[in-house]
Amino acid sequence: LVQARAAPAVPGLSRPSSEIRLLHDDTKLYLGLYAADDNIQSSDAFDVEIGARKWKVSALGTIEPPIDGAEIAFDRDGTLDDPANNDEEWVIEMSVPLTATGLQSAAGTSVRSSRCDTPKNQPTRCAAWAGTLTLD
């Protein structure tokens, strides 16, 4: 099992709303990323950190640096790189081999996910969630 404790540095919900969901089976870690976004841009991305490993997961459905064996799918409700209208959100679903995450059964591993976004006519806002994952 994976266990985690949320460790928010600043209380309160993020705005724009952002979520991360985590599941696993015996071989893979599954991540769901949700981003409310009124102006979806190619440069929009989540930063995901598991231990010392860091990836950037974008609204284009890309993972940088690439992960061998990873699978990713995306859904966007809005128009990419078109600020003329209001977009709603983008969602990422991805799976990563547990071996690529560094997650181990005994020791807890720090996990952090963050995102910055600039809503139209508003300042850039950033938010993050951090916790500890442990595979029993």
Add this chain to the structure above:
Amino acid sequence: MKSPNVLLGLVMFTGACSSSNGAAGFDASSTRDANGTHDANGTDDAKGHSGDAGSGSSVDNLTFAVVGDTRPASIDDTSNYPTTIITKIYQDVEASSPKPSFVIGTGDYQYASTTGSDQQPQIDKYMSARAAFSGPLYPAMGNHECTGYTDSNCGSGNTDGVTKNLTVFINTMLSPIGETAPYYSEKVSATDGSWTAKFVFIACNAWTSAQSSWLTTQLADTTTYTFVVRHESVADMSGTKCAASQTIVNAHPLTLLIVGHTHEYAHYSSDKEIINGIGGAPLTSGTNYGYTIVNRNSDGTLTVTTYDYSSQSQIDSFKIKASGSAG
């Protein structure tokens, strides 16, 4: 598949650690039961969608609330429906003084896959929350009452057809007010005859030539106040199939365009538009959840005030004339 616990299964990010930065017979005074269904003694008529804006009925003063966009962040995530937020909003509206005669919904009451079965449970949660307000609810259709996509277009003969999302919306939310189609209008007037108002609900995600003709007819009906309710804003039109609706609106008198879709509050005086999408859906800006109250003043102007549902503090307040210009 394993999920360790709720905290990990669904983690809401924290912080905002900023870096740099046709209808006939509208009766606002009729009574309905707690579920929004007709009271046995109610006076609402069954309404069709002819070009007749209806004779309406009368109220002492024009006071109504606006609530918009209530849904979970993720599709079919009924267990995380924002029930607490929308219930508090309706409780606040009920406690407002003067109490609004009715509530207008700007759309999106669900986030359900069209092939799934979460539509009814989510709409039921909304209607249970809405029962905290004892007056009628007049809901506009949102894109999530079609397929969920902004550019979706539902209805018989349209690209996306009659989805389960649309059917549940009509059967559960429009049926209590006697409507059978997602576009409709309501009319109300002063008991002393000093003013009249029409509320024209556009279904942008069920756009047809028939609705276009209907809209032109409705807006040609002369009233003191004209409120147009549509889910998508002026800025959203290029991403929808109903851009023509804005052309029609622009060609007629308008007091206020009331929209949602974007999960924020905003006022664009140049478009005579307010965006209220802060009814529980994931927020896209710094605005907190809340609701809007529109109240007619003795001089005929309208005060439009939006409140934070948590603190009851004012998010915004402005005054307009019947023409929509600043009051």
